[in-house]
Amino acid sequence: MMSEKSVFVTIVGRSNVGKSSIMNKMLGQKIAIVSNKPQTTRTRIMGVLTKGESQFVFIDTPGLHKPKNLLGENMMKAVKDGMADVDAVVLVVDAKPHFTVDADNIPSAELELIDRIKERKLPAILAINKIDLLVNKEEILKLITLYSSLHNFDAVVPLSAKTGNGIDILLSEIKSYEKDAPHFFPDDEITDQSEKVMVAEIIREKLLRSLAKEIPHGIAVDIEKFYETDTSKGEPILNVEAVVFCEKDSHKGIIIGKGGQGLKNIGSKAREDIERFFGIRANVKIWVKVKEGWRNNRGMIHAFGLDIDKN
Ligand SMILES: Nc1nc2c(ncn2[C@@H]2O[C@H](COP(=O)(O)OP(=O)(O)O)[C@@H](O)[C@H]2O)c(=O)[nH]1
Numbered sequence: 001m002m003s004e005k006s007v008f009v010t011i012v013g014r015s016n017v018g019k020s021s022i023m024n025k026m027l028g029q030k031i032a033i034v035s036n037k038p039q040t041t042r043t044r045i046m047g048v049l050t051k052g053e054s055q056f057v058f059i060d061t062p063g064l065h066k067p068k069n070l071l072g073e074n075m076m077k078a079v080k081d082g083m084a085d086v087d088a089v090v091l092v093v094d095a096k097p098h099f100t101v102d103a104d105n106i107p108s109a110e111l112e113l114i115d116r117i118k119e120r121k122l123p124a125i126l127a128i129n130k131i132d133l134l135v136n137k138e139e140i141l142k143l144i145t146l147y148s149s150l151h152n153f154d155a156v157v158p159l160s161a162k163t164g165n166g167i168d169i170l171l172s173e174i175k176s177y178e179k180d181a182p183h184f185f186p187d188d189e190i191t192d193q194s195e196k197v198m199v200a201e202i203i204r205e206k207l208l209r210s211l212a213k214e215i216p217h218g219i220a221v222d223i224e225k226f227y228e229t230d231t232s233k234g235e236p237i238l239n240v241e242a243v244v245f246c247e248k249d250s251h252k253g254i255i256i257g258k259g260g261q262g263l264k265n266i267g268s269k270a271r272e273d274i275e276r277f278f279g280i281r282a283n284v285k286i287w288v289k290v291k292e293g294w295r296n297n298r299g300m301i302h303a304f305g306l307d308i309d310k311n
């Protein structure tokens with residue numbers, strides 16, 4: 001009989017360093033949404049990869065930031081909770097930092113995360129992401145020296161979630177923490193998120209990518225209908241009806257766009273991803289509604305599945 005092995009790791013780091021991209025790459029499938037806007041990931045998302053006897057569970061977290069509202073507070077709680085009961089932590093940093101490379105200039109969010117790693121005595125791997133952007137690869141050495149002076153990392157892995165370079169090395173480093181333990185998830189499962197949440201997240205990603213910076217933080221997507229029917233040819237088709245909530249009338253106009261073109265584009269891009277994810281055709285209908293101040297409204301946060309405890 002095969003003896004099952006499991007490993008739980010949490011992926012932490014500042015916003016935009018590529019945490020979700022790295023998890024998606026390790027899974028070989030996209031489950032966490034990715035955009036160049038900070039705070040794209042709002043809740044803790046688990047990615048599951050089962051390879052033979054080994055099951056990897058990756059916990060993707062929101063980037064550490066100073067909360068400005070109830071939603072932000074929940075996001076920071078998700079980072080903290082993500083660091084409880086794991087076998088190891090992967091701290092992701094950007095290979096092309098926007099600060100000068102010396103110890104005095106390390107972003108406070110990273111220092112804070114390193115402090116938590118020390119406090120909890122968690123084994124930690126440093127992942128230096130986006131090495132594809134470096135012209136001078138010797139920069140990597142400087143970063144390794146710098147971060148190693150702050151903490152004794154078990155391993156340092158330079159990588160690129162974009163090219164996939166170094167991803168297998170990260171996986172084998174993570175594998176070294178696995179324990180004899182029964183698999184927590186069914187072997188064919190890839191995430192702890194429900195299908196409805198996946199669809200809402202896909203739509204939110206398309207919104208984030210098409211909108212200007214000010215609007216994305218104030219949007220949420222609610223899936224009102226999600227059901228399968230058959231086409232006239234007897235093929236299965238997934239029907240999705242979603243409502244996008246935004247905080248201002250002016251935002252509503254921007255999302256819908258001239259002649260409805262903006263919303264149409266978002267819908268068709270989301271449909272492509274939904275079809276790819278579920279492997280069947282999809283019909284996607286989206287409406288936009290204004291809900292002022294929802295980010296401080298407990299009920300709305302709950303309705304959007306952005307609670308601290310989602311069970
Ligand atoms: N060039 C490059 N861009 C990357 C890489 N990894 C992530 N990105 C980009 O960085 C941005 C933030 O990525 P995301 O995974 O959402 O970061 P997160 O906020 O840490 O989860 C996105 O625009 C990604 O496409 C990489 O290895 N190379």
Ligand SMILES: [Mg+2]
Nearest residue numbers: 019020040041
């Ligand atoms: Mg993310």
